[in-house]
Amino acid sequence: MAAPLTLLLIVAVTIRAVLFRSSLAELIPERVEVVSPLNAWKRVVEGLALLDLGVSPYAGDVFHEVSPLSIPLNESNPSIHPSIMADALTAVALYLAVKDYNKTVFRKQKYALEAERYPLDCLELIRTPKEMYYIPLKVAMFYLLNPFTILSCVAKSTCGLNNAVIALFILCTVKGSSLMSAIFLALATYQSIYPLTLFAPALLYLLQRLYIPVNWQRSSFWLFTTQYTFMYLGSLCVMVCLSFFLLSSWDFLSSVYGFILSVPDLTPNIGLFWYFFAEMFEHFRLFFICVFQINVFFYTIPLSIKLKEHPIFLIFMQIAIISIFKSYPTVGDIALYMAFLPAWNHLYRFLRNIFLVSVVLLACSALFPVLWHLWIYAGSANSNFYYAITLLFNVAQILLVSDYFYAYLRREHHLTHGLYLKRKDGSEATLVLK
């Protein structure tokens, strides 16, 4: 299994290296779909230039990275850019994580089969080792060869770095190392607030791994929860303090987190925020910012309750929701949750509109640059054209995620109630949500 992965890595790195040396390397970093004010490489360089001039990088409104992360970037070897390394790291971490997760899934399925918990007609839903064998490789391939990831990497967006941290967090969680998991989760939160919502699935998974039931009366549950929370908050504190001591000022708090939460920069991107807040009436602005930001965090608790037995799927859902509803999304964020799609291969038969959604996603991806050109360069279209495409793109993403969620729930339902359901009169029944 290691050989195909190595081959894949070599291919991916070669593609990126070739693109880095092509003329596209100047064009791609300017694309608004690929870089946002939060993660543009140009802004990192600007922040370091400001530091050279003796000005705090947070004195202006250009640099929005947390500082200790970007400084090593500057001293990196120019032949292999850190974004390539980050991509490779993400792919390997995802590969290992999914491999381990598949093992767990398979083991659970075996126990369930042995305990004869599955209805008899569900045999065709049972996953076989053969089909599961290539899933980790497919996940790595989906990440590394996804055009979105490649674009994001060639643009040197620091989004790849965020993805690597989240992938490492998933790996550590799956491996059951609660300390490392907490540290990486804190790191991801520290970079951009949103991964905070991954705290719940990580906790659920670790509890599950330790066979601690989620029970409010059990002291072991509370013990572990406090322990994990403490590790998480502690490492977050250490990182924030580290940033403070590096520049001896708290400016970065407003410049990074304030910037993410209050959305002052309305540069167009693929998200829902920019045009909405450009056209917003001033006195409703605060209200709608609160509504839109709460929207990202809002789904965590109901999803955790619904999916408490399936924390990895919950992680997937959370990452997808973050990348749809975050304030400055880029295609790199989408690439991360799309990498998980091969892991849900077995849900394919329950997906309702995967064809429509994938066609819409493809069409939108092609239309982004076209309409951008028409608006910004040709002047023959206006902002509404680009905005319409972002709307459609987001609708497609929402449908994709909810479709996978539906399919997952439906499969679970079938696994307990049987695949071929009958009505009372013996005729074939259709399953509906009620």
Add this chain to the structure above:
Amino acid sequence: MAAHRCNIFMLVFVLCGLTYVFVRADIEDTNHVKDAESVAVDIAPKANIGASLRSTKTEDQTQAAEEERQWEAETNPADAPSDNKADHVHDTMQNLDSRPAPYAKDQTQEAAEEERQWEATEVKEADRVPDTMQTPDVPPLTPAKDQFQEELVIRPLHSGDIYASFQFRTMWDTDFLRGSKVSHYRLFPKSLGQVISKFSVRELHISFTQGYWRTMQWGQPFLPSPPGAELWVWFQDTVTDVDGAWKELTNVLSGIFCASLNFIDSTNTVQPSASFKPLGLGNVTDQRFLRYAVLPREIVCTENLTPWKKLLPCGSKVAVCLMFDALMKVASSQSFRLSYNTSEICHNSYCKSTVWELRQTLNVVFDLHTSGQGKREWSLFKMFSRTVTEACPLASSSKVYVDGELFELSPTTPLLSQAVVLGDRRTYSVYDLTNQATFGQTRSLNMLLRWRAAESGDMLRPLLHGERYVAGYGLQTGEIHTLMYNNHPYRAFPVLLLDTVPWYLRLYIHTLTVTSKGRDNKPSYIHYQPSKDRLRPHLLEMLVQLPPNSVTEVTMQFERALLKWTEYTPDPNHGFYVGSSVISALVPSVVAMDTNSTRECPLFSSFFPCKEESSYFMRVYTEPLLVNLPTPDFSMPYNVICLTCTVVAVGYGSLYNLLTRTFQVEEPSPGLAKRLANIIRRLRGVPLL
């Protein structure tokens, strides 16, 4: 109905009657006030002015000799070595700038024998009060310690246009800030005096400009200013809340000058660290007390002239104030600027006491060809539809200078004057309006300029010149190019470049390049303050050495921001203005450039080619920029809010559905309504009922 109409008529009649009564009363009131004022003005100063005028006349010659000595002592600026390069540059610049250019004194004696006589002009201390009587702490004994000077400089430009520069200088020996409250104003405008004392202003400089000064065609103006409105103020160091004072001050000034100075806020105010030093007394270097703002979009027109005129002691009644007809022609002029400079300056050369100085200048460039019907001839009457008949009686000096010798002047004047302005030695014909002989028999002065040759000679190229433009296409990014020309054949000199760029053009300082003669030219000093969105602009100050005879190009990339729809101007597709960048420099003089001087001067004075005027301070403003930003569609905020919320609701709805509902086997025999609903639901892609 008829009764109703009758009532209305009655009402109108009564109203008219009332209005008449009020207006009448008002007019009488003002008349009373005017009388009282004129009496007050008349009684006190008359004797004084007469005396001072006479004394200036008689003592002119002896004084000249005295002054000469003083000037020689003074004009060597202290070259104290300073750590900060920029500071050093500015200290010297300031010294040169704050004093009037030393006029050719050495010529006075010899020229007196000739028929035309050279005049010793611009003697700084005109009133002859002994120094011993004046100490800064004692309030002035006599109230009339202020004086007023006026002058008009007419300079034919090489493009064939006429440059007219009116200057009015009011000096007042008082202290607004210390001691008792000043309430009696004579010549100094009260409105401005009150503002200065209320806000503890040390120096105030305002200029309003319409049109652009074409430096390459017209040469250097006497007082450069950027297009639009410019305001810079030094506050006293006793001011604690400088930002608050600045905000109030701009609002007050906006009212006084009928200009939109109230649009100055934190987004266009900067605190330059080196480019703007006080021109008057006080060697303040703490930029916390300095505020600088430019409104490049400000449109200057005749309504700004009325408040300007009000600040003059003589108003528009007399003297050089033929300009008020000139003002009518503002629309047809090519460039037009108004400025006010107020600062505290030394009262005499020993700086034992200080006076407040207000300089009001009006510079106009007239297109000769539009009014002269192609003839190269120009006269006061033709241009202003009026001749000069008398000087302002309150003015201690009132003169008209005509620049150059390439034309015939009629009537001729016996007075000549030489001055070195901006490194260029020029000869001026002087008309002294306080002298009745100037007006001749007709009791009016109508100057007539007739060009001698068709060719107007070669113009002195400005040694320092700046240009600026935006490069790039599309509405996403762009690049600002600033070109600085050093036309001096063999001298390099440093310049300070000040750039203020609004926040919505996000500058990237790492893309800054400075190249001259194809090579990288590293600035020796950079002060950069990045912008904050909706709070403050970018500020970039650089000290760059310009190699001789070269063009230095400064480029910087920027990104155009998308603004909120309420932040756009009413005509967003017109573009957004970016204020001029300011180039300040100590430029080597042209006078020092000609080493083989043919003019007669003492041999001992020319051992070294370097002269007292070897360099002079100059400020150059580049063009303002007009930059387009991407715009949202202003017509559809409701649509955008509805559509985006719909998408969020789709996300919320589908997740909510899946979270709250459970799978169940379908009920048999759905009703018609249910079937229809199912069709719709199938289309929507949501689970069936």
